[in-house]
Every structure is written in structure tokens, then in C-alpha cells.
Amino acid sequence: MRVAIASLGRFHVLDLARELGGLGAETRFYSYVRRSRAKQFGLAPTFHRGLLPFVAPLIIWQNYGGAFLPNFQERTIAYALNAAVIARLEPCDFFICMSGIYLEAAHYARRRFGAQIWLERGSRHIISQRNILRDLCVPRIPSDFIVNRELAGYEMADRIVVPSGQVVDSFVSQDYTLASKLFRNPYGVDLGQFPLRADLPPSKPATVLFVGGWSRRKGVDVLTKAIHRLEGVRLLHVGSLVDEAFPFNDPQFEHVDPVPQWKLQDYYREAHVFALASREEGLALVQAQALASGLPVVCTSMTGGIDLGLSKSLRERVHVVEPNDVSGFADGLSRALKVARDSKGSENLSDEDRELLSWRAYGRRYFDELSKSHSKADTSYI
Numbered sequence: 001m002r003v004a005i006a007s008l009g010r011f012h013v014l015d016l017a018r019e020l021g022g023l024g025a026e027t028r029f030y031s032y033v034r035r036s037r038a039k040q041f042g043l044a045p046t047f048h049r050g051l052l053p054f055v056a057p058l059i060i061w062q063n064y065g066g067a068f069l070p071n072f073q074e075r076t077i078a079y080a081l082n083a084a085v086i087a088r089l090e091p092c093d094f095f096i097c098m099s100g101i102y103l104e105a106a107h108y109a110r111r112r113f114g115a116q117i118w119l120e121r122g123s124r125h126i127i128s129q130r131n132i133l134r135d136l137c138v139p140r141i142p143s144d145f146i147v148n149r150e151l152a153g154y155e156m157a158d159r160i161v162v163p164s165g166q167v168v169d170s171f172v173s174q175d176y177t178l179a180s181k182l183f184r185n186p187y188g189v190d191l192g193q194f195p196l197r198a199d200l201p202p203s204k205p206a207t208v209l210f211v212g213g214w215s216r217r218k219g220v221d222v223l224t225k226a227i228h229r230l231e232g233v234r235l236l237h238v239g240s241l242v243d244e245a246f247p248f249n250d251p252q253f254e255h256v257d258p259v260p261q262w263k264l265q266d267y268y269r270e271a272h273v274f275a276l277a278s279r280e281e282g283l284a285l286v287q288a289q290a291l292a293s294g295l296p297v298v299c300t301s302m303t304g305g306i307d308l309g310l311s312k313s314l315r316e317r318v319h320v321v322e323p324n325d326v327s328g329f330a331d332g333l334s335r336a337l338k339v340a341r342d343s344k345g346s347e348n349l350s351d352e353d354r355e356l357l358s359w360r361a362y363g364r365r366y367f368d369e370l371s372k373s374h375s376k377a378d379t380s381y382i
Contacts, residue, residue, distance in 0.1 A: 001374050004092035004109065006085045006102045007031040010041065012187050012285070013096065013120060018042045019363020025370070028092070030085050032059060054084035075145055079104070094118055094370055096161075100126070100142075100150045107156070116373060118183075119157040122282040124170035126150035132280040136216050139243065159183050159373070161366075163283035164304030183369055186307040188362035189288040191354055193262050197269045197294045205234040206337050209271035209295070211264060211286045212278075214255075215242035219277030219300065219323060226277070226330040227252055233337070235275075238267050268293035272340040273333060278303045279323045291317060292357050294349055296340055298332040300325075310356040313349050 003025045007013045010033050017029035021044060029038065032052040035045055052059070058077050082104040095109035099121040109115040123129050126147050133141045142150075154160060154171075160181045162168055171178045201207065208227065214220050214237060221244060227235045237246070238256045247253045256267070264286075268274075274290035276299040283304030287297050291308055299305035300323040309315030319336050321328035355361055 001094070001370060002026045002028075002090075002092045003094045003096060003370065004028045004030065004089060004115070006081075006095065006097040006105055007033075008081065008098060008101060009033055010038075011098070012122070013098070014038060014041055014043055015188065015190075015359045016096070016363060016366060017047055018044075019359055020367055020370075021047050023363060023367045025367065028090055030088060032056075032081075049088050049090075051081065051084040051088070054087065055080045071143060071145065074143060078145075078149070081105075089113075093374060096120060099153050099160075100146045103149050103153055103156070106153070116158040117156060118159045118161055118370075119153050120161050121150075121167070122163060124167050124280065124282065125154075125174045127174050128170040129280060133217065136279065138215075138217055154178055154181075157181060159369075161185060163187050164307040166302060166304060167282050184307070185362060185365050185369070186304065186310070187283050187285055187288060188359035189285065189292050189357050191292055191358050194265055194268065194289045194292045196292070196349060196354060200272060200340060201270055203341055205232060206230075206273075206341070207234050207236055207271045208273050208275050208298075208333060208337075209236050209238070209267055209290070210275050211238045211267070211289075212276070212284065213240050213242040214244055214246055216244055217278065217280055218242075219279050220244050222324060222326050222329055223275060223277040224253075225326045226275075226333060229326070229330040230333060230337075233333070236267065236271060238264065264289060265293065268295060271295060273298060273336045275329075275333060276300070276303050276305065277323070277329055283307060287318075288357050292354050296336040298329065298336050300329075308357065310361075311353045313353045314356065317349075 003020055005013050005017045017027050021027040027047045028049050029047050030049045032055055035048045038048050058080050078101055085105040086108045091113045092115045095106055095115040096118045097106055099119045106117045130142045161183045163186055168182050168184055212218050235253050240258050246255050274295045274297045276284055279302055281303045287305045288308055290297050296317040297305055298319045301320055302323050305318050306320050309318045319332040321332045
């Protein structure tokens with residue numbers, strides 16, 4: 001089984017490439033991530049196909065050019081990436097690619113090699129996502145160029161891979177004919193980077209952790225109001241400050257600038273509960289990190305958190321409320337904190353539970369689905 005995976009940077013598909021290769025698929029990962037960098041994340045050098053020489057000036061423009069000609073920048077980078085993949089693409093049975101970016105390369109893979117097209121869509125259906133972001137008045141919403149490419153990709157794809165049930169729902173509500181294309185596969189986590197903590201931190205102050213951008217999209221206004229309703233509770237935020245003011249002068253709140261992923265385990269050990277009040281999110285990886293570390297998670301129905309309840313013990317640790325519900329979120333935090341105080345933190349979370357959250361389990365689910373499609377393709381000619 002020959003699998004080509006076209007990305008931009010790393011994203012979750014580098015982990016996918018590593019896991020599929022480990023399961024025996026002949027995998028090629030096309031990305032502008034350097035070979036040495038990809039190797040740090042466990043990707044075998046033989047799987048790596050670099051795009052950086054083709055697009056380096058454009059990446060510099062994107063990273064350091066600010067908002068200079070953003071629409072032209074978006075189009076140029078998309079077309080350049082597609083041309084780079086086409087130039088390097090080897091024969092494949094499956095072409096897995098990021099939605100909204102790869103369209104021309106996907107058509108080429110199908111036409112040249114007869115490849116099935118599997119589209120990776122990490123967020124809600126593009127129309128649903130754009131409507132939510134527009135209502136939130138965020139600085140940038142998906143452009144017409146990206147929306148049109150997304151919709152063309154949905155129509156072209158053999159399968160559309162999404163991370164959560166609420167993303168599935170957004171696709172079906174927009175276009176029920178897409179239901180048969182959807183494959184739901186929750187993302188994983190590097191268990192080595194997020195070990196199960198042995199004990200809870202001291203009971204006081206009760207600490208709620210949020211990792212991510214301090215933004216309206218992440219529902220931080222709701223989270224702030226919910227924390228204010230809980231006496232003696234501290235909110236620890238790790239991440240960037242985006243489009244909402246952080247309450248630096250409030251003793252209930254503490255901010256830490258973004259840290260490398262490997263250092264996040266220090267903050268998971270410091271907290272009692274993890275919180276994510278997002279209004280729009282496919283499936284936030286930080287929730288899997290928190291669960292693997294032993295924290296209960298309080299999240300909204302728009303974060304994909306419920307999809308990480310892959311066992312009874314994991315389901316009991318995920319507390320889901322509706323977005324924009326301050327009272328509901330405060331109640332969820334209160335219940336989760338009580339459970340955390342009354343338990344030993346990692347109680348009833350087994351190695352088997354944690355393994356369900358791993359990238360290895362994610363890759364196995366993906367490999368099995370690819371294998372079923374591959375078998376059908378092989379027998380269709382008999």
C-alpha cells in the first residue's frame with residue numbers, strides 16, 4: 001500500500017506518516033519541514049520528501065511579510081505548494097492532503113496514478129466555520145479563495161477525514177450527500193511527552209489550566225466569567241495573547257508565554273483541571289494531552305473533547321457543556337474540581353486507557369480504514 005501525504009508544515013499528518021510507515025505502508029511525506037526536524041518527531045528519513053527548496057522565499061514572505069498583499073500571498077503559496085508536490089510526487093495508491101490547500105496536486109495524483117484522494121479537514125465544514133468566525137468578528141475569516149477550494153475538495157475527495165463528531169455534524173448539516181465520505185478519527189498524543197502524573201498538586205489553590213491562544217474564538221470571555229464565580233480558584237493560562245485582554249491585575253489569573261510542547265507536562269502536573277471554552281474547534285490536541293496526563297477536562301461541545309472518551313474511565317473525565325454558557329461552565333469546573341480533590345488524580349486511568357489516546361492507536365485506526373479501501377479497490381477488478 002503506497003501512501004503520499006501532502007502537508008505544509010508538521011501538523012498531525014507528520015505523526016500520521018510516521019505511524020503508517022511503522023505499520024508497513026510505503027509512505028512519503030511531502031512538506032516544507034526540514035528532514036532533520038522531521039526526524040526529531042520520529043519520521044524515518046526515507047519517508048521524507050522536502051518542499052522547502054521550492055517554496056522557501058514564499059515561506060519567508062508568509063512568516064515575515066506581515067499582512068502585505070494577503071490574498072495574493074495566499075494564492076501564490078497554495079499554487080506553489082501544489083506545483084512542488086506535483087514535481088516530486090511518486091506513484092501512490094492514496095493521496096492524503098490538507099483541505100483548502102491541495103487541489104491541483106490531488107487531481108494530478110488521481111489522473112497520473114489512479115490514487116484515492118483522502119482529504120484532511122481538522123475544522124468544521126468551511127461554511128459553518130466561516131459563519132461562526134464572522135459572528136465572532138475575528139480579524140481574519142476564510143477568504144473566498146479558500147472557501148471555494150475547500151468546497152471543490154469536498155466534492156472531489158473519495159474520503160474526508162475529520163477528528164470529531166461535531167465536525168461530522170457540520171458537514172452533514174451543510175450537505176448530507178457528504179455523509180458517506182466522512183471518516184471520523186480523533187487525534188492522538190505523544191504519551192512519552194505527557195506522562196501520567198503520580199500525585200495531585202497541593203489542594204490550594206485549586207488550579208484550572210488553559211493552554212492555547214487567549215482569544216474570543218477560544219471562549220476566554222466565558223472562561224474568565226466562570227472563574228470569577230468560583231471562590232479560591234486560580235486560572236493558569238499558557239499560550240499567546242491574541243484578541244482579548246488578559247486580566248493581569250486579577251489575583252485569580254496567571255499568564256505564561258508559549259512554551260515548547262515538551263515543557264507543557266510541567267504545567268499539567270501543576271493543575272487540577274483542564275478547561276477549554278472554545279466556540280469553534282475541530283479537536284484541540286491539548287485536551288488529549290491533559291487526559292493522558294491524568295487531568296479531568298471541562299470543555300464545550302465545539303471542541304471535540306467528547307470524542308476522546310474512548311473508554312469508560314476517559315469518558316468519566318470529560319465534562320461537556322454548551323458554548324457561551326457561563327453558568328454551565330462554572331458548574332462543570334466545580335464538579336471536576338471536586339472529583340479531582342476527592343481522588344488521587346490518576347485513579348482508574350490504566351495503561352490501556354492512555355494507549356487509546358496515543359498516536360499509535362490513531363495510526364492503527366487510519367491504517368485499518370485505508371486497508372479496507374485498498375482491498376475493495378483490488379477486488380473491484382476481479
